[in-house]
Amino acid sequence: MLIIPVERSVDWRRPPWATLGLMLACLLVFLFYQGDDERLTRLAIENYLEADLDQLEAPAYETYLQRQINLEGETDRAESLNAMREAMAQDDRLWLALQLISDPGFYDYLQQNQDVLWAPEQRQYWQQHRTPIQQELISRISAFAAGLVPAHLEVSDLVSYQFLHGGWGHLIGNMVILFMLGFTVERALGGGRFLIAYLLCGMFSGLVWAGFNWGEPFPLVGASGSISGLMGMYVAIFGMQRIRFFYFLGVYFDYFKAPALVMLPVWLVKEVYDHFFAGATGVAYLAHAGGLAAGAGMVWLLGKSWLQVQESFFEPEDDEVDERFRSAYAQAMSRIGELDFEQARLQFEALWQRHPDRPMLLEHLYQLAKLRPDSEAYRNRARELMQVTMAGHQTERMLEIWQEYQGKGQPHHPLSPEDHNRVFFASLRSGELKVAEKVFERLRACGNELLTLEACRLLAEEFEKREMGPKARHYRQLMDAPAGP
Incomplete structure (x- = not known):
């Protein structure tokens, strides 16, 4: 029977580099270092029989x-x-x-x-x-x-044995579980502390196994003790929170929810029981038990100091965030349906602060502000939305907002010359020369001589490229005309 916690999903925006590095190290050791075992064994047999x-x-x-x-x-x-x-x-x-x-x-x-x-x-x-x-x-x-041999125990073996495996099945099985547990524990602790804690759990589990097999010449290899340490850390981090566990029994598998720490004594009892009653399976059950105890113990002893869980770990998962967002968004939209625009505005503002990556929220805030075109809030939302659409390469929408504001909000709270200048360059880049000319007139009316001359020159050059002589001469003449009083 196999029971593994699977509460979190992988966030590939923050890859578990330490976990992936451990997996790669085990694979490279198996391929390039342990790959010579077959040759050595074959030579030993040949010499032995000869x-x-x-x-x-x-x-x-x-x-x-x-x-x-x-x-x-x-x-x-x-x-x-x-x-x-x-x-x-x-x-x-x-x-x-x-x-x-x-x-x-x-x-x-x-x-x-x-x-x-x-x-x-x-x-x-x-x-x-x-x-x-x-x-x-x-x-x-x-x-x-490089394995852990109790009869010839060396400190270096307590680390090296964790990267050795007895075959492809042993390696693949351990790597799958390492990944399933590792990305969550690494996210909780951070890559550096996760790596140190992982190795320490492996060392402790090796010592426990060696203590019960003291003087024996048989080697221990594999990452399962270290991985058991991750299981102990995993449930200790979640404490009494109810989390999901995956279980596999024969050909049947499913999920169940339980308080995380409840599984720790279950695992420990199972490993100790298997040690005494499972027979000669070749599995180091006491190493697993030692790893479980080490992982949970380190979190309990050092969880408020060196091994403290990062605050970002407790941020809700994407699915939960999406569900909360959908609920809050529906509430805000219902306020609009009830014509309670002020409450809708407050709810959309709260959502926008929490989800700045969702520009549709700013669109709603802009539409609500537009209900009061004489308000300064309308200008601020128009300016903010123009900046967001420009950053998102939505030039057409940006120009629409600018033109709409000219008819509604400009008479009350004019945009600054810098605002007009940004729209001017965006319209030039998109080839919207008619809009660029309108923006130029607004820029000219603002009285900023430096920005006006620059825009005039750019318009003249653009019309010359398009062989539109009358337009180009018009803007050249404007450039040469003396400045007004």
């Missing part, structure tokens, strides 16, 4: 497995024992070789008991051929070289 080491070690391996079952209580080893006997009966040397060189516990057993297992000549032969295979090939396989 030296006929399976003839020496196979009887010892049978004894080793029997000891593990009878003395150590590892009943799961019975399957390995039966498979090994079947391989010996079928003379499947290749399977035997792979099994024997892949069991680091067996190699330690041979080293400790070689004096008892073999005569001096056999022991010398084994050391001469088996030691180079172990040191030069097997020890360079990624899981042993």
Whole structure:
């Protein structure tokens, strides 16, 4: 059974760069560093079989497995024992070789008991051929070289093991869940703190697993401990808020809602239970439990200081914003239908402040202000809407607003020469020369000599380009005429 929180959706306007970087790092490590494992394993098997080491070690391996079952209580080893006997009966040397060189516990057993297992000549032969295979090939396989081995624990391994994986299925499964959780936690914490917290969770989960397997030669690889840390952080961030969870059971899947923190003890109990009762699955359940505890614990301990959630994280999701907008917009429009224009104006102003990316709100404010053409608010809205339409390359709408204002608002609150000048340049760029001439007249009436001369020159040049001689001469004459008193 798989249960994953999926409350948030990806906001690609703010990509989760740290999460994507971790995924890319795991992929590159798998392809280019772990890609050499197959070659090393093949060489180890070839050398092993060439030296006929399976003839020496196979009887010892049978004894080793029997000891593990009878003395150590590892009943799961019975399957390995039966498979090994079947391989010996079928003379499947290749399977035997792979099994024997892949069991680091067996190699330690041979080293400790070689004096008892073999005569001096056999022991010398084994050391001469088996030691180079172990040191030069097997020890360079990624899981042993950079994985987390409790018997040889190093600080660097607590980080490096998080980027190793046991195969494509292991890698892809972890990366999918890393992405599903990572983009939300990264958005909450910020990329830098998210990355540090992720690695710390992986280190803690590795220590927990190593503590319960102290002295064991088997390596731990994979990002699942770190990802479990993200799950712990995820539910701790949301606290008792009800959030969505995705669950997968066999072939059935669905969503349910529950308080986020309720799932933390459920996950912890499941991992501990699986550790004791799930059998030999090869899954490091205690590493998962350690990651869960580490992630939630860090948020609780440091959530008001270093690991504080960013305020932007609590901004509503796009779907929620759209729903709120639609509701408020409908209310404002209903006020217009009721002829309550003042209340409609207040509601549209509030919406415009919250949603400056929706110019249709400014259009409504402009139409409402136009009801009082003698008001200064009408001029301010006309000016604001002209600027917005110009920025949005809606020149035609900008010129419409300017012309409309000339007939309604200009007599009461004239636009400034700078306003007219912006409209003049917009009309020239769009080829609306008739409008440009009208704007020129308004600009000329404002008495700004510098802007008027510049506009006159531009009009003359534009008409000359179009070979409209009379018009061009008219504006040349205006340029040469003496300025009025």
